[in-house]
Amino acid sequence: MTLNVDIETLAIAAGVVDKRGGISYSARNLNQLRKSLQGQANYLQLVHPYYTDATTAESLMRQAGARVWRKGAS
Template sequence: MVPGTEAFLDEVRVAFTDVAERLGLSGPGEGERDRHLAVATYTGPGVRYRIVLGLWDGDVEIHACRETGLTECKVGIGRLAVAAGVADSPVSFGARSLRQLRKSLAGQVRYVELVHPLVSGEPEAAVALMRAAGAREWSRPALR
């Protein structure tokens, strides 16, 4: 049985507490909540990490998100770590139990630590790395 939203948010807090402090991230902010997803967000200068639990699928994934003047890029942390050359093994996504969720979060949070200097730094280089990792990118609405 997939952990519920409250258990997910508790586990995210535990997994991110030390890393968030070291990297200067604020959070967790809570995002969408519906029957399908639970979301927590950690934000730092120039970058946002969205931790998404698929309540029906039983998977968890951390996405690195970076906004530019005109676009927003988003890519899974596992693909980003491989593209950055800081990881060579796949990351676990399973979250069908608390044990799986903890294991998956621990591995993905480790990848956040490794890629953070690369995605929080110079915007053009960060977006280029994200694109190389297969980031989804879309235009942001124009400000009026």
């Protein structure tokens, strides 16, 4: 089983970010791409402490509305 969730939604569920709209997911040039990736990396650094325990990580992802993907399911 794999859980898939948007990093911004996850950060909001973890309580490390107050509202949506803090990061970009697109870029029209290399400079914007760097900024977008840096913003996403910053969010990952904020939620990383919540991923030291698998049970806590799964609970947080489900709270954030993660989609469940089952291996071999069509």
